Amino acid sequence: MRSHRIAVIPGDGIGQEVIEAGKKVLSALAEKSGDLRFEFVDFDWSSQRHLEKGEYIPAGGLDELSRFDAIYFGAVGSQDVPDHISLWELRLAICQGFDQYANVRPARVLPGVNSRLKGAEDIDWIIVRENSEGEYSGNGGRVHQGFPDEVGTEVSVFTRKGVERIHRFAFQLAQSRPRKQLTLVTKSNAQRYGMVLWDEVFFEVAKDYPDVSIDRELVDAVTTRMVLKPETMDVIVATNLHADILSDLAAALSGSLGIAPTANLNPAGTFPSMFEPIHGSAFDIAGKGIANPVGSFWTAAMMLEHLGESTVAERLMAAIERLTASGLQTKDLGGTATTRDVTQAICADIER
Numbered sequence: 001m002r003s004h005r006i007a008v009i010p011g012d013g014i015g016q017e018v019i020e021a022g023k024k025v026l027s028a029l030a031e032k033s034g035d036l037r038f039e040f041v042d043f044d045w046s047s048q049r050h051l052e053k054g055e056y057i058p059a060g061g062l063d064e065l066s067r068f069d070a071i072y073f074g075a076v077g078s079q080d081v082p083d084h085i086s087l088w089e090l091r092l093a094i095c096q097g098f099d100q101y102a103n104v105r106p107a108r109v110l111p112g113v114n115s116r117l118k119g120a121e122d123i124d125w126i127i128v129r130e131n132s133e134g135e136y137s138g139n140g141g142r143v144h145q146g147f148p149d150e151v152g153t154e155v156s157v158f159t160r161k162g163v164e165r166i167h168r169f170a171f172q173l174a175q176s177r178p179r180k181q182l183t184l185v186t187k188s189n190a191q192r193y194g195m196v197l198w199d200e201v202f203f204e205v206a207k208d209y210p211d212v213s214i215d216r217e218l219v220d221a222v223t224t225r226m227v228l229k230p231e232t233m234d235v236i237v238a239t240n241l242h243a244d245i246l247s248d249l250a251a252a253l254s255g256s257l258g259i260a261p262t263a264n265l266n267p268a269g270t271f272p273s274m275f276e277p278i279h280g281s282a283f284d285i286a287g288k289g290i291a292n293p294v295g296s297f298w299t300a301a302m303m304l305e306h307l308g309e310s311t312v313a314e315r316l317m318a319a320i321e322r323l324t325a326s327g328l329q330t331k332d333l334g335g336t337a338t339t340r341d342v343t344q345a346i347c348a349d350i351e352r
């Protein structure tokens with residue numbers, strides 16, 4: 001019997017609904033396999049907990065989490081807590097605490113999904129987001145708060161180590177794909193220090209991967225290329241902030257933010273990696289039972305792949321594609337199905 005210990009942090013809003021759905025799907029896969037077991041341990045780390053106890057993660061919480069094989073995360077964000085507090089105290093505390101420096105975001109149009117973008121069937125991208133530093137270094141401050149001469153600074157920090165390791169990761173990922181193509185995205189015309197370091201290190205690292213074809217874009221220009229020439233791109237590497245924005249665009253072009261998955265990887269394996277749908281807590285639709293759980297299913301497939309369960313991951317991806325192709329879709333995709341309808345349908349497919 002193969003067994004995996006999974007820490008489950010549904011978090012806020014629809015995170016709770018889609019992760020519950022994802023657990024059902026993982027349990028159905030384990031049941032069907034017969035020789036696979038998941039041990040789920042639920043953590044109530046959320047904005048609700050912060051409001052009640054003054055903390056998202058209890059003392060010793062990260063130590064406890066470090067003993068799991070993987071983390072299955074929902075979403076963070078609440079109307080009752082400022083976003084910069086919820087994000088930093090939960091999601092970023094885990095990503096940065098566990099050095100999950102490689103954030104991997106695939107985008108493609110699943111069968112049956114109407115993307116509205118002409119040529120969207122050519123979207124087959126993986127966006128690699130630097131996930132540990134840059135614009136998310138937490139470096140800055142405010143003085144003279146509330147006065148007319150108030151100042152706020154937000155300093156991006158790019159280290160050679162941080163830049164080199166994400167480029168190497170992106171090159172190796174590109175190398176593993178049929179097209180072996182990697183696009184570097186920066187804004188080095190306007191930002192002449194950290195972004196130039198990004199460019200320079202990229203071209204140094206490129207010498208070690210001669211089989212990968214490379215090109216380079218400014219972040220503003222790449223948005224038009226993503227919309228107008230989606231077929232010309234494969235793997236894209238960008239900074240923490242740029243890739244966050246580009247991956248939301250990629251998800252929308254592929255049909256819906258509700259579909260897209262993310263892996264926050266600690267490639268060295270010294271800490272667990274964390275898997276989450278890219279969407280946030282979407283509190284406008286939370287509690288209505290209409291959230292699209294497909295992003296959490298695809299996320300589960302990425303987690304299975306990471307856990308060495310490639311065959312089960314493939315089985316799940318095939319079931320996801322049959323599900324979307326069947327036309328049973330939630331509101332974000334133009335359908336009327338509920339989270340429960342979609343979850344029951346995929347579980348029934350897996351159990352068949």
Ligand code: GGG
Pocket residue numbers: 073074075076077087091244276277278279280281
């Ligand atoms: N599941 C992803 C999530 O909860 N995201 C919340 C969010 O606001 N993220 C912003 C960011 O990661 O930059």
